[in-house]
Amino acid sequence: MVIQTGTIVSLKSKSGTALNTASALALDRLQALVADGLNAVNQVIIGRMQSPVALIPELAGHLIASGGKRLRPMLTLACADLLGYTGNRHHLLAACVEFIHTATLLHDDVVDGSGLRRGRKTANIIWGNQPTVLVGDFLFSRAFELMVEDGSLKVLKILSRASAIIAQGEVQQLTTAHDLTCTEDRYLEVVTAKTAVLFSAACQIAAVVAERPQFIEECLESYGRNLGIAFQLVDDALDYASDASIMGKDAGDDFREGKLTLPIILAYARGNADERQFWQRTITAMKQTPGDVERAMVLVARSGAITDTLARARHYTNRAKDALSSFSECSAKSVLVDIADFAVSRAF
Amino acid sequence: MVIQTGTIVSLKSKSGTALNTASALALDRLQALVADGLNAVNQVIIGRMQSPVALIPELAGHLIASGGKRLRPMLTLACADLLGYTGNRHHLLAACVEFIHTATLLHDDVVDGSGLRRGRKTANIIWGNQPTVLVGDFLFSRAFELMVEDGSLKVLKILSRASAIIAQGEVQQLTTAHDLTCTEDRYLEVVTAKTAVLFSAACQIAAVVAERPQFIEECLESYGRNLGIAFQLVDDALDYASDASIMGKDAGDDFREGKLTLPIILAYARGNADERQFWQRTITAMKQTPGDVERAMVLVARSGAITDTLARARHYTNRAKDALSSFSECSAKSVLVDIADFAVSRAF
Numbered sequence: 001m002v003i004q005t006g007t008i009v010s011l012k013s014k015s016g017t018a019l020n021t022a023s024a025l026a027l028d029r030l031q032a033l034v035a036d037g038l039n040a041v042n043q044v045i046i047g048r049m050q051s052p053v054a055l056i057p058e059l060a061g062h063l064i065a066s067g068g069k070r071l072r073p074m075l076t077l078a079c080a081d082l083l084g085y086t087g088n089r090h091h092l093l094a095a096c097v098e099f100i101h102t103a104t105l106l107h108d109d110v111v112d113g114s115g116l117r118r119g120r121k122t123a124n125i126i127w128g129n130q131p132t133v134l135v136g137d138f139l140f141s142r143a144f145e146l147m148v149e150d151g152s153l154k155v156l157k158i159l160s161r162a163s164a165i166i167a168q169g170e171v172q173q174l175t176t177a178h179d180l181t182c183t184e185d186r187y188l189e190v191v192t193a194k195t196a197v198l199f200s201a202a203c204q205i206a207a208v209v210a211e212r213p214q215f216i217e218e219c220l221e222s223y224g225r226n227l228g229i230a231f232q233l234v235d236d237a238l239d240y241a242s243d244a245s246i247m248g249k250d251a252g253d254d255f256r257e258g259k260l261t262l263p264i265i266l267a268y269a270r271g272n273a274d275e276r277q278f279w280q281r282t283i284t285a286m287k288q289t290p291g292d293v294e295r296a297m298v299l300v301a302r303s304g305a306i307t308d309t310l311a312r313a314r315h316y317t318n319r320a321k322d323a324l325s326s327f328s329e330c331s332a333k334s335v336l337v338d339i340a341d342f343a344v345s346r347a348f
Numbered sequence: 349m350v351i352q353t354g355t356i357v358s359l360k361s362k363s364g365t366a367l368n369t370a371s372a373l374a375l376d377r378l379q380a381l382v383a384d385g386l387n388a389v390n391q392v393i394i395g396r397m398q399s400p401v402a403l404i405p406e407l408a409g410h411l412i413a414s415g416g417k418r419l420r421p422m423l424t425l426a427c428a429d430l431l432g433y434t435g436n437r438h439h440l441l442a443a444c445v446e447f448i449h450t451a452t453l454l455h456d457d458v459v460d461g462s463g464l465r466r467g468r469k470t471a472n473i474i475w476g477n478q479p480t481v482l483v484g485d486f487l488f489s490r491a492f493e494l495m496v497e498d499g500s501l502k503v504l505k506i507l508s509r510a511s512a513i514i515a516q517g518e519v520q521q522l523t524t525a526h527d528l529t530c531t532e533d534r535y536l537e538v539v540t541a542k543t544a545v546l547f548s549a550a551c552q553i554a555a556v557v558a559e560r561p562q563f564i565e566e567c568l569e570s571y572g573r574n575l576g577i578a579f580q581l582v583d584d585a586l587d588y589a590s591d592a593s594i595m596g597k598d599a600g601d602d603f604r605e606g607k608l609t610l611p612i613i614l615a616y617a618r619g620n621a622d623e624r625q626f627w628q629r630t631i632t633a634m635k636q637t638p639g640d641v642e643r644a645m646v647l648v649a650r651s652g653a654i655t656d657t658l659a660r661a662r663h664y665t666n667r668a669k670d671a672l673s674s675f676s677e678c679s680a681k682s683v684l685v686d687i688a689d690f691a692v693s694r695a696f
Binding site for chain 1: 399400401402404405452455458459469477479481482483485486488489490492493495496499501502505508509511512514518519520522523562675
């Protein structure tokens, strides 16, 4: 596998495996489009996570500097470019989006008891749960301080609503964990809340700073939301794909945690009595034994659940691309379309 | 000990012991002054903590309905009364203050691994750390949504800054735990950040909604800040007072957790070599044996640290009262002065 030259950030997946070339190309193009803006955003991020309490920038910086793709702030920047916005308010606001994202990752890692993220030890492992929760709170509060500095009540409304929905989605996910009666609809509610809402907010705020009409806001909101759902569906499919060298990601984590994602929901619904007993033991009762991960992968693949999860993802990708149809052709639009394709193509 | 009749909420301390009569009187007067407003605030609180995800109101309601005094929202209401404000914006904003306070309590209980608060099991014990962190995030986000609904960027600025400072103060407290080189100055920084800033914000926002000049904002900010410091100092002193029946609170929790509070800072600074060794073993090395709590109480009392911590508290109480000197006499002012006295008098 060859990484394209000229990449701005390292194109590594969670587990450090190189992404495939097509994927790298789409991300490369996005990064090239927003390179200057992303530098400005990174300056804001580094500058505004400072605190006289040294542990705060140390802990926050560990995650912020750990090779995250900055996908959400890049979306804000690319959407602003799409709208021909020439100011710089979006730099501050894209940093807010990344702060909110980082705060939720820190809290997620505490909630999930995770040990690794982006191939590095998580903050909760290095510094413990206590400062990890509190630094999350700090970044979250700091994000709101930055929004107040920008002064747009509309942006504040979009991002405070997004934050409440994310937390609500995470609680809903907890309450549906291990519950094989979780339907595809409830799964989609969780995915929309915990992942897609921040994608959509990241895109929508570009229309707010560019002072475009409600319709444009709605188009970008829809693009971001559908893109976010597609990304999460593909993530969830990749977790049941056994070939890490192709998929660019270690598999089986969701299974080991007993998380209800679409691959299991479909495989369970389509399974025979014996297979359903397997899922009840491993997911509901959480009694997993050696070999179960491998069997789960076989059952998911054989039921067609991976193929169909990816087909669902493609549906949302197509909706995302169509949400951009009222914009005239330009490099920003072409990159945003590519990124939508990338959401699914990275699985192949 | 007699509880005054006509109290609106139960006047119980953390451990369920009745507070003394003088204290009950001051709180009674505050509650009587703001009774109507507090009902309105409680309506907002109950209404806005709702969510289709049932666990959210269930978990949040457990803490919110658990007999907290609603001191911070009552301060907003009393300050608004002091300024003759006749609108109702402060009801929504007082609820925001209580949501932020509740969110920090939920996260504190996770961070401290607490089992009891206000005499009841904590949410983290009943539902686990995971939803407790996330419901805290939800309440925090919801608070910002409510502020956006009110629409004052000035209020948003005050409360987002307060939230960031609270989180920063909590991280600072973690980094100074077990560290006997912590000075009184550093201790005061932590107290100001983690406790006093939300008191001051609760008071200051009353001046913002009443559209009073900067000077009035500053007076109320100063009242709240000094009151908050006094409250925390007295709390910290009470934790080393062994007679729960007088002090209205179980003692020794801070010692058991190795928390650096002013009583220890003073006792350590004034101690002889043998005593310092005791503190190093029990607080720095956290090697505590039966009888250590009792010895800690004796050492703290004998060094004059309790008396002097309360004297420091009285200093801040006096500053709080003086911050109100530009307001003409009225029942609200008299109640706010009484509450400042109450901050210290509850220790006797």
